[in-house]
Amino acid sequence: xxxxxxxxxxxxxxxxxxxxxxxxxxxxxxxxxxxxxxxxxxxxxxxxxxxxxxxxxxxxxxxxxxxxxxxxxxxxxxxxxxxxxxxxxxxxxxxxxxxxxxxxxxxxxxxxxxxxxxxxxxxxxxxxxxxxxxxxxxxxxxxxxxxxxxxxxxxxxxxxxxxxxxxxxxxxxxxxxxxxxxxxxxxxxxxxxxxxxxxxxxxxxxxxxxxxxxxxxxxxxxxxxxxxxxxxxxxxxxxxxxxxxxxxxxxxxxxxxxxxxxxxxxxxxxxxxxxxxxxxxxxxxxxxxxxxxxxxx
Numbered sequence: 224x225x226x227x228x229x230x231x232x233x234x235x236x237x238x239x240x241x242x243x244x245x246x247x248x249x250x251x252x253x254x255x256x257x258x259x260x261x262x263x264x265x266x267x268x269x270x271x272x273x274x275x276x277x278x279x280x281x282x283x284x285x286x287x288x289x290x291x292x293x294x295x296x297x298x299x300x301x302x303x304x305x306x307x308x309x310x311x312x313x314x315x316x317x318x319x320x321x322x323x324x325x326x327x328x329x330x331x332x333x334x335x336x337x338x339x340x341x342x343x344x345x346x347x348x349x350x351x352x353x354x355x356x357x358x359x360x361x362x363x364x365x366x367x368x369x370x371x372x373x374x375x376x377x378x379x380x381x382x383x384x385x386x387x388x389x390x391x392x393x394x395x396x397x398x399x400x401x402x403x404x405x406x407x408x409x410x411x412x413x414x415x416x417x418x419x420x421x422x423x424x425x426x427x428x429x430x431x432x433x434x435x436x437x438x439x440x441x442x443x444x445x446x447x448x449x450x451x452x453x454x455x456x457x458x459x460x461x462x463x464x465x466x467x468x469x470x471x472x473x474x475x476x477x478x479x480x481x482x483x484x485x486x487x488x489x490x491x492x493x494x495x496x497x498x499x500x501x502x503x504x505x506x507x508x509x510x511x512x513x514x515x516x517x518x519x520x
Contacts, residue, residue: 243375245367246317252309258473261303261421261466263414266319268296269385271364275311279304280466281346282417283452283459288313291350293360295389297343299414301421305470309516316367323379333390336397344386345394355392359384412437413451424464425487430456464488465501472506473513479506 246266250257259279270277271293278287279294281302288294296302306313320326326335336342350357363381366374389395419436420428433456434444448456468486471477477485483494483506498506 240372242372243370243378244318244323245370245378247364247367247370248315248317249312249368250314251312258305258470259303260470261301263299263301263418263421264317265298266317267298268294268315268317269360269363270294270296270313270315271360273312273314275313276307277304277311277313278307280463282413283454284346286347288347291357293348293350293356295344295346295348297340297346299418301414301417303466303470305473314364314368316364318382323382334386337386341397343396344389345396348394356385356388359388420460420463424460424467425485427489428460428487433460460487461497462501465494465498468494468498468506469502469509472510475510475514479510482506 248254248256261280270279270288272288272290274290276287276289278285279302280286281294281296281300286294320334320338324331324334326338337344348356348360359381363378363385366378366381416433416437419433423432430441430444433448434441437444437447439447445456448454448459452459454462464486468482468488471482471485472479479495480491483491486494488494488497495506498504498509502509504512
């Protein structure tokens with residue numbers, strides 16, 4: 224299990240119930256988190272697109288899902304996103320593998336490798352490329368949405384079938400046993416880093432602040448971060464701030480200047496310049512487009 228930084232936005236609560244340990248959500252425009260705010264939790268999550276599309280960010284990775292696609296999110300990963308339009312629908316199931324399965328048994332070695340991050344499952348599965356996965360994913364979601372205790376074993380069995388197919392079809396990245404502990408340390412560092420950025424993006428973060436979270440000197444940290452994300456640290460921070468602002472702009476409760484300040488920008492004009500650079504549209508036009516879609520749906 225990954226440790227959490229104090230004060231960060233962690234969804235830290237029991238998933239489902241003791242007898243049905245799956246937390247299911249059907250998300251349409253009426254759901255309070257239809258626009259998914261950036262957050263993280265020490266649980267795994269599956270997301271399936273029912274209708275339309277969803278743009279989502281996992282740490283430094285950006286994905287776009289369309290109808291039938293599904294996403295596997297590992298524990299501790301900062302994620303957030305937004306549907307393509309107000310008519311879109313998606314579902315998610317959050318669960319804690321350590322609480323569902325007893326990984327002390329020899330026959331659960333693969334589950335233990337997943338939980339201890341010795342392997343990293345593939346995240347995005349396209350429906351047209353993964354018909355076998357899609358069949359079991361659809362069945363899994365159909366069962367967990369019942370939230371019925373008598374379906375617990377069936378839900379667990381389907382989850383094992385999904386995970387088993389990830390292993391059988393080698394849809395994961397594995398590390399050799401002798402370097403697995405170093406990989407876990409590396410993963411811990413990156414997740415702590417992204418959670419620090421998430422927890423403090425609205426503040427005045429410096430390069431020294433970010434490098435200190437992973438105990439690296441700033442020079443080496445820049446190389447480490449560029450290799451990890453393909454971006455320089457401050458470029459990534461600004462892009463993340465813009466993504467957070469894009470989520471806030473989809474509701475009319477705050478002015479554009481208020482959103483700029485709330486997302487860590489001291490100068491609204493600089494915010495507008497960066498927003499245009501990353502989104503290819505001004506904040507004002509982006510908001511108009513989002514609100515007009517809601518009004519027409």
